[in-house]
Amino acid sequence: MTTRLFVAIELPEDIQDELAAQGAGVPGARWLDEDQLHLTLRFIGEVDGVKYRDVVAMLGRLRFPPFDLSLFGAGYFPPRGPTRSLWIGVERSEELERLHRAIDTGLTRLGLPPDRKRYVPHVTVARCDGTSAGQVGKYVMARALYRSRRFEVNAVHLFSSRLNPKGSVYELEESFDLAAGV
Template identity: 30%
Template sequence: MRAFIALPLPPSDAEVLEAMADRLDVGRAVPSENMHLTLAFLGDVPEAELREVAEALETLAPPAFSFRLSGVQSFGPNETGPSLALAVDPVPGALKDLHDRVRSRCHGAGLVLERRRFRPHVTFARLPARLTTEEDNKLAAFLRHEGAMHVDDIPAREVVLYESILTKDGPVYEPLAEFPLA
């Protein structure tokens, strides 16, 4: 199973980002129900190992906290083209600690995770691999108007272990286990 661990966005905050993506008029908006802040991408993991990860995450019990999304950034490119996201800025110490603890629990369950710098963000749009001149102009206008967008006081209420199911219409994220923050 393809899986990851994330903080889901509350629906009201996710809808703000989805509305912003709809104003982009280039690429594809990420549906609000798919918006999340990834703590660890696990990749393809056998179901038995995912059960071990879920058991390890049960002892997490981190404190609840809030974070702020600010400033549109481009991530990628990847196999589906670049993405636009709002970055977490500033990064709260509680988020850094949670990220470290999640990775530690994954390692304890026997998973080997990619080593990459933690750049917390929430993706709100996926762009085509190549933009036409018209799309490039639309993107530039969007960034002029929306580039400094921010969403304050987003509550982190739970950590979720998700399965990522890839479809022709985009990924579908199914919660496998949820772990409330204290």
């Protein structure tokens, strides 16, 4: 049996509430429940039980000083063709980039394939199906200057993802304190 995994940063509740309150007015968009909102650091994919334990051990060894982040702006994927998701961006952060690289390197050393896509830190807020380009443009423009309060990142979380007809459902598997021993 395999489990579909990803590593993420959980958002503070007040920021989840703030993002959930913005979720309306775009026909064809399915807004994620606020408890499903997160900042993905690295999608892992399907792993078996042995590899799962290896991933948990690697994440448990990560040591990283706490740092602050702020969400900023909005966008959509993919950049060409029909929109599949709407997202809120993240203010540029060297610490976040280093954390992403450390996780990617650790997973690659475990024999998992490296992340081939350029890392674009974001929080997916909606999945789209048949959403007009005009509606997507209005949403993105209305949030172009959106900025959340700054929040501290001191942990990463391992989530499992189950696919169902209504979309993915995420479940917290493990949490890792980055600052332990720093």
